[in-house]
Amino acid sequence: MTTGCPAHADGAACPVSDRARAFDPFTGAYQIDPAAALAWSRAEEPVFYSPETGYWVVSCYADVKAVFRDPLLFSPCNVLEKITPFPDEAMAVLASYGYAMNRTLVNEDEPAHTERRRVLMAHFLPANIEAHRDRVRVLTREKVDAFIAKGRADLVEEMLWEIPLTVALHFLGVPESDMARLREFSMAHTVNTWGRPSREDQIALAHEVGRFWQFAGEVLNRMRAEPHGQGWMHEAIRQNALHPDIVTDSYLHSMMMAIIVAAHETTAHAAANAIKLLLTDGAGWRAICEDAALIPNAVEECLRYAGSVVAWRRQLTSPATVGGTDLPAGAKLLIVMASANHDERQFQNADSFDIYRDNATDHLTFGYGAHQCMGKNLARLELRIILEELSRRLPHLRLAEQEFTYLPNTSFRGPDHLWVEWDVAANPAEGAERARFEIGAPRRKDIARSVVVTAVQTEVEGVISLHLADPQGRPLPRWTAGAHVDLELDGFDRSYSLCGDPDEPGYTVSILREEAGRGGSRRFHAVTPGTVLRLRGPRNHFPLDEAAPAHLLIAGGIGITPILAMADRLKRIGARYHLHYLGAAEARMAHLARLSRDHAGQVTAHPRDRVPRADLAALVAAAAPGTRISACGPARMLEALQSLTATRPDLVLAIEHFSAGDDTDLADNRPFEVELADSGFTLPVPADRTLLQVLRAAGIDIASDCEEGLCGSCEVAVLDGTVDHRDKVLSIAERAAGTRMMCCRSRGEGRLKLAL
Incomplete structure (x- = not known):
């Protein structure tokens, strides 16, 4: 790892790797595809000195975001500095x-x-x-x-x-x-x-x-x-x-x-990049032609995958360590957002273009923090409307044969020309606009793909499993144990944990029919093979910590679905685990036969019609220090586990709720203030508005989904202040730590300082 540079006071030259020495942002691979050109850097040398430019190049997501977050240490003073100095004659002109x-x-x-x-x-x-x-x-x-x-x-x-x-x-x-x-x-x-x-x-x-x-x-x-x-x-x-x-x-x-x-200029480039990318991909273009609601997230994925702002610059005001590399005061940085946006540590399957990606808005194309692009929402509006008009009026658009060229520079990228063709005779009637997009970042509720039910299987009385697949036979995105998807049908929108095999191309969910519910489970129980559903996700707010020394899995009723996937994964990696499955009657405990077959010796069933009620206190008391308890089931069971583990700080409890509960606690709202440490603003949150609503109105990009304090999508980091927690995501210990909150429901007491 390089630790010096020509700016050192002792005049010592810094060691430069062969790849760093060969890096040239004005020609070749960087001009064709800057993210691919720096793949070696993300993997091997995330911060390197470039003799060609005199800049330190920063290529990884966490490092680029850290630079943006601290405008005092990383001054923007050189952003408009000529990267190629003018000669005296030009300066005279x-x-x-x-x-x-x-x-x-x-x-x-x-x-x-x-x-x-x-x-x-x-x-x-x-x-x-x-x-x-x-x-x-x-x-x-x-x-x-x-x-x-x-x-x-x-x-x-x-x-x-x-x-x-x-x-x-x-x-x-x-x-x-x-x-x-x-x-x-x-x-x-x-x-x-x-x-x-x-x-x-x-x-x-x-x-x-x-x-x-x-x-x-x-x-x-x-x-x-x-x-x-x-x-x-x-x-x-x-x-x-x-x-x-x-x-x-x-x-x-x-x-x-x-x-x-x-x-x-950046918006013009971004529009050209997006259209080129969507037409090249094909599947993404067809998807937005069929469903205009996907356009906002397609725009974000285009900005992530091939944004128009490739790199920006900063200059150190004091010595600092970036990405494990010690840099001196005065060092000039070329922070490459195009590379950061392809970092696998932030974006799963980062080199795949996926308009359904639910964290696409994490991209850094607009920058971040105090210097984030003020015009981002105007640019979003333009890009969305351009794509909506073209996809509605020219759905048969295709790229013409051409060689793409770009204006050579370090920081902005878009094709000089974008030739497209279409069959005029196939032009559809104009029709009305298909969507009126909200201003701001896309809502996760709109990021839905179509899936088809390939099979319906009865597990036990009252519980069915739906097997889902992509209508075109393409593999659905991979998922991890604890993940869930959201299914939509006929106005019903429900979350269900995945419980199949992550290596299979399709998904499996199990659904309990709730006669006293709001009708969603009854509607999904009525589906037949061939039914097309809308699906969001997968997302995982209940992840499995595979590094824990031991695992205690506790499931109550239909809560077995995420726990089943965890047991499968722990068995596969050879981890130490035991599963306790609680139910009212053995005949109504879904997947019990498979558990007995696949996890023999590692499962204890507690059907109340056959054995006494499970002794949760005894299970917690017997858990070895360091054990991770993963539990999903009825609220009473989870509340009991939270109370029992409160006196065992040597244990880790992770839980997943079925519902957010009632809204009675929202009636006692008091106003509070939030200081946004990264953006430099202080915002009042009145009693009749949520923190999420206030942040969005101020132009702060915040992900959200359920907006009921249940899913964990809108989590923000708390740097200081006391949180009035009103979610069903955080454990007692996590609430006590006070470092995280769900901004859709939780509030502050007085003033909060947030990492936004």
Whole structure:
């Protein structure tokens, strides 16, 4: 592992591996596929020094996110620094235009950055982004109308640059004129800042950048003459008058130039990447053509798999260790989000494109923390509407034969052209839009695939097993013991644990018919082979800790389903375990025969019609120190286990509930505050709103599913403060630790500090 670099005071050169020495972000593999080009780094050398660039390259998810989380240690001051320094002649050209690019939101240090961001954030909140929806839709329809009868188009030239640029100018309040010049200016700015132009090209670029600077100044002066103008830049001008020490004159001119690029170029690239990726994949394109509700998550997976923002930069203000590598103060970092987004430690099967991936929004393409892209939700809205219009009006779209080229640079990526073809005679009737997407990150409830029931098997009276498969015969995603899926049918939405074989291509769930329930189990009991269901997941909020020295598995009734999968897994890996299965009657204990056959000697059945009630106190008392108790079943059984293990800190209890219980505890809400440590904001949470609702309204991406405190999807880390826990996920010990909370139901007492 390298521990030094040329920046060391003693002048010692740092050891550089052969692969690090060969790394060139301007040509070859990195330009074709940056994530694949750095696969070796993620596996072997997550932080390495690149002599070609003079930067330390950071390639793994945890390290990239850690850099984003600390803007004090990892300063953004070099974000707009020319990665290829200009020669004196080019600098003289820039000076002749009065070029004086200064700090903007992307390269401003604290505390100035957060103060400025707070003042200028309102336009980017989800509620205000909503006002741009209809304009994006109209623009997209107009562009499609212009070429739909041609049968062939370059989508980059004919829609994907102009839509984001028009929307950006409208959002900013900038006149929609001279758009062709703006595109040329934008490309020149990109190559100037993040590319490696030749010496001759640098002179030409200096003229283009200088003209861009002057153009931005002219536009700014015109806007100053319109005190009541609408748009974000008009608001910045007004804030300049109110807070000249925060929104400075130099900032306005610099931001005018930078925001024109940032507000449209990345979105244009992202749209081109997404369409190219979906059409190449085929299955993803067909899925969004059939179900528009999948588009929001498809956008997130496209941003993860092939995002338009490949890498960003930071500079160390003090010595630090990143990814096990010691770096000196002043070290420059190239943090490659495209590589981090393919890290297997964060994304299972990371190199597979899967629009059903339920943690796709964890991608770092928008950055993270205090400097996360403010315009992310506007970009999401544009991408979703573009995909909805194309998939609705041209579902038979296909890629034309072509060779893709990209503008060589370290940080932004999208094809220069995207030629597509279609059969005009097959164009469907236009029809109405199929979905009205919410502003913000997608909801997990919308990430559902179709599955077909291949068999229905009666286990015991009142319990059936459904065997599910992909309708096209493709393998469903792998799962781990303790995982569950959500099934939807005729308005019923229920969660069921998986209890089949993870190595099989399909899934198996067992369902107890509850006559006194709300009707879901009765409806699923009525399905027949060939029935098509909607399925979300799998997800695992009840994971098996395979490293525990011993396992005590306790199941009550239908709670046997996740416990059965755990027993199968523990047997397979040769772990020490014993399973206790509690039931009202032996004849109604599902899977008991299989347990007796496959886990002979490791299962004790406790049917109350045959043997005395199980002595949970004795089971807990007899457990060896370090034992992990995994339990699923009725609330009374789980509550008893929580009480019994409260006096045994040497044991670990993991439980899974069937339901969240009633909502009576939500009636006593009190307001509280949350400080978001990574984002730099403090938000009030009123009594009549949940923390989840407040975070979403502030533009913070939070996953959620059940929103009943049952599934664990909306967990956030608590750094300080007292939590009023109202979930059914955390154990007594986890609640006492106070380091985690479910933001859909739980609240704070006074003030909480969260790692968001």
